[in-house]
Amino acid sequence: MGRRRNAGGMGDLAALVLRLVLGLFMAGHGAQKLFGWFEGPSLQDTSQFMESIGLQPGRPWAITAGLSEFGGGLLMILGLLNPVGPLGAIGSMVMATVKVHADKPIWVTEGGAELPATNMAAATALMLNGPGKYSLDRALGIQWPRWLVAILGLVTIALTVAVATRGAPPPQEAEDEAREELAGEEE
Numbered sequence: 448m449g450r451r452r453n454a455g456g457m458g459d460l461a462a463l464v465l466r467l468v469l470g471l472f473m474a475g476h477g478a479q480k481l482f483g484w485f486e487g488p489s490l491q492d493t494s495q496f497m498e499s500i501g502l503q504p505g506r507p508w509a510i511t512a513g514l515s516e517f518g519g520g521l522l523m524i525l526g527l528l529n530p531v532g533p534l535g536a537i538g539s540m541v542m543a544t545v546k547v548h549a550d551k552p553i554w555v556t557e558g559g560a561e562l563p564a565t566n567m568a569a570a571t572a573l574m575l576n577g578p579g580k581y582s583l584d585r586a587l588g589i590q591w592p593r594w595l596v597a598i599l600g601l602v603t604i605a606l607t608v609a610v611a612t613r614g615a616p617p618p619q620e621a622e623d624e625a626r627e628e629l630a631g632e633e634e
Contacts, residue, residue, distance in 0.1 A: 462579030470523030477517025526582020534600035
């Protein structure tokens with residue numbers, strides 16, 4: 448019996464470590480987009496980038512991406528309202544994979560989706576495992592039917608990606624056009 452309790456305690460500690468690391472990075476990534484923190488692009492520049500990859504108008508997409516990452520990251524850090532935080536991270540990373548990285552080899556050194564895929568795997572593990580006992584969900588007695596929230600969240604993500612990619616140019620073509628526009632502005 449003691450062995451089982453110890454294994455559960457280690458699982459709770461593992462969930463805490465994963466929540467803190469992934470949550471901090473996701474919140475920081477979102478803060479770059481929304482507020483320009485950590486040498487990030489700011490909402491205006493993120494809006495222009497969103498338009499350059501075919502997400503028009505760019506500002507609502509930039510706000511959505513920033514809030515998914517920043518808000519999702521904060522919820523993961525706190526272990527609050529699971530699985531909403533991991534779903535925010537998954538949604539943003541799916542969109543990044545589809546709109547920016549899809550036509551490249553998988554490795555990040557080639558501009559591929561290695562990092563978004565890793566983030567999605569970690570967020571999925573948190574969604575499936577739950578936030579653990581070192582969380583506000585546990586402290587406040589919040590327990591949603593994770594399977595139902597996860598299904599609704601994943602359907603929402605799929606619909607959002609479908610809307611975003613409808614009639615859009617392939618990612619490489621959109622990226623090339625964005626580079627050409629930026630080069631023209633610098634001259």
